[in-house]
Amino acid sequence: MTMIFRENKICFVCKKESSHPVIASTHAFGSPDLDTRPPEGQRSTMHCWLQICPHCGYAASDISKETPVTKAFIESRIYQECDGNLFFDPLAQNFFRQFLLAKKGENDKTAFFALLHAAWACDDNQETYGAIRCRRLAVAQLEKWLALPDRDVDDETLLLIKADLLRRSYDFVTVVSEFETMTMKNEFHQKMIDFQVALAKKEDAGRYTIDQITGR
Numbered sequence: 549m550t551m552i553f554r555e556n557k558i559c560f561v562c563k564k565e566s567s568h569p570v571i572a573s574t575h576a577f578g579s580p581d582l583d584t585r586p587p588e589g590q591r592s593t594m595h596c597w598l599q600i601c602p603h604c605g606y607a608a609s610d611i612s613k614e615t616p617v618t619k620a621f622i623e624s625r626i627y628q629e630c631d632g633n634l635f636f637d638p639l640a641q642n643f644f645r646q647f648l649l650a651k652k653g654e655n656d657k658t659a660f661f662a663l664l665h666a667a668w669a670c671d672d673n674q675e676t677y678g679a680i681r682c683r684r685l686a687v688a689q690l691e692k693w694l695a696l697p698d699r700d701v702d703d704e705t706l707l708l709i710k711a712d713l714l715r716r717s718y719d720f721v722t723v724v725s726e727f728e729t730m731t732m733k734n735e736f737h738q739k740m741i742d743f744q745v746a747l748a749k750k751e752d753a754g755r756y757t758i759d760q761i762t763g764r
């Protein structure tokens with residue numbers, strides 16, 4: 549069962565106080581998606597993953613924490629209008645704003661996850677074009693992250709996510725050309741990549757879970 553409480557935070561940018569939902573406990577029942585999206589109930593807690601200051605619009609996982617981004621950037625049209633990307637879903641909008649902040653602050657990992665989460669929010673709101681746009685930008689961000697010398701996630705895991713992002717944004721040609729002959733050290737990772745390539749060859753951009761590979 550998911551338990552949520554509220555907590556007051558002082559925004560680092562405007563120094564004003566506001567109340568935000570915080571997850572006290574949750575559960576995950578079932579299998580995650582191939583792009584690591586968790587099953588229910590964690591799946592339905594995305595509205596708690598990001599805090600939005602109602603006074604200035606600063607979006608972060610914790611708005612009380614320091615950011616190198618200025619108030620002027622948060623007030624800019626680029627930030628307020630999601631750099632010309634129109635989303636109907638406010639959650640997708642706010643994850644995209646978190647991406648813009650992370651990109652400005654040169655935090656490639658946070659920028660990548662913000663885009664992935666924006667794509668999930670678009671999926672839930674049937675915003676196909678927005679989901680494709682976020683996934684394509686996420687691929688570019690993932691490549692930047694892969695180029696960093698210090699990473700806390702191994703290359704194979706990131707490449708598996710990249711394959712899913714490409715396929716779910718209808719770039720089947722790149723999935724096949726980049727991954728068909730790629731060899732993974734981990735046996736299960738190899739199964740996952742073979743699964744992705746087979747789906748891409750069928751031009752299938754659908755959502756699949758890990759269980760669908762293991763046949764459980």
Ligand SMILES: [Zn+2]
Nearest residue numbers: 559562601604
């Ligand atoms: Zn604020």
